[in-house]
Every structure is written in structure tokens, then in C-alpha cells.
Amino acid sequence: METVADLLRAKKAEIELQLKGIATPAEEQGSISFGKRVGEGTSMAVDRLSQVAVHDKLQVTLADIDRALAKVDEGSYGVCDICGEPIGDGRLEALPWAVRCVRDAARR
Template structure:
């Protein structure tokens, strides 16, 4: 396991926090969404907002996982599945250092 794992997790947490801040900042131009008989600007804005909400949910989930991994690292349980307690394979942690569950329980 890499000795700098807390630094990797901290950097990931910072990036996710910055992405969330960018995603949730108020739009420069506030308008209303209107839906008429034709597909138009309102529909595009609605789709963009739905996409942003989905992205935000994904980022929040990842941020929660990163924070749980950092907590587990501080408490000495990093690298163990939080469900079954078995070791998470090194290959999985190499690809996804914030993994808190083995593949079977993810």
C-alpha cells in the first residue's frame, strides 16, 4: 500500500469539493424555464439542470466515500471492507483508493 494514501485522499477530497462548488454556484444569467409546444431553450435548460443534479449526486456520493476512507485510515481500518471485514484487494485500492468495500459488497 502506498504510504502517501492520506495525501491522495485529501487531494481527491479537495478536487471533489471544488467541483461541487463550481457545479452549485448560481448561474450568471437567471431566467425562467417555459415549456411550449416546441422543443426550445426551456427544454435545454431543464435537461441541463437535471444533468447537473445527477452530477451533483454522484460527486456527493464520491465525497462521502473519500471522507469515510480517510476516517477508516485514521482509525486503522483502511483497506478492510466495511461490510465483511475482509481485506480489499490492493489492485482495487490502487485504482480506487477511497474504496471502503470489497468488489462483492460494492
């Protein structure tokens, strides 16, 4: 049977893979050239910006997954880190690495 820890580790591996993909140097991507057009530099800069945003988001999720895994070990998985109330089955089903309840997550 797949445990929560299995699920979290699988998700962690998936995100680490995604982060590796994003970390590819911009110069390398730029070398695949189909001829320079006006405005190309701008769209590449925008791509880079959105990549950075995705990268940051993945880093946050990764930190939550690590914390959730620690909580599994501690036996506090499913309990909010802030207020100590149950996070809720529905939320955990949608977000297995949630370490805060909806209320406390929104407050951050």
C-alpha cells in the same frame, strides 16, 4: 512520499471545488444570453438534471473519501466496511477511497 491520506485529501479538495462549480445558481447561467431559441429552456432543464446527477455522485464519493480517511486513522484502511475482508490492491489502486469490497459495493 505521498501517503494514501494525502491522496484522499487532494481528491476531496478537487471534488469540493467541482461541487462549488455545480452549485452556481441556474439564473446566473441563464443570464448569459445569446438570444432565446425555441427549445432552449428544455435543454437547460436537461443540463440541470444531469448536473444534479453529477452533484449526487460527487456527494457520494465525498462521503466515501471521508470514510476512507477515517479508516486510515483507525488503521482499517483497505479492509471492507461490511464483511471485513481485504478490499484488494487492484481495486484500491483504481479507487483509493473504496471502503467496501467489490461484492459489497455491488450489493448496495
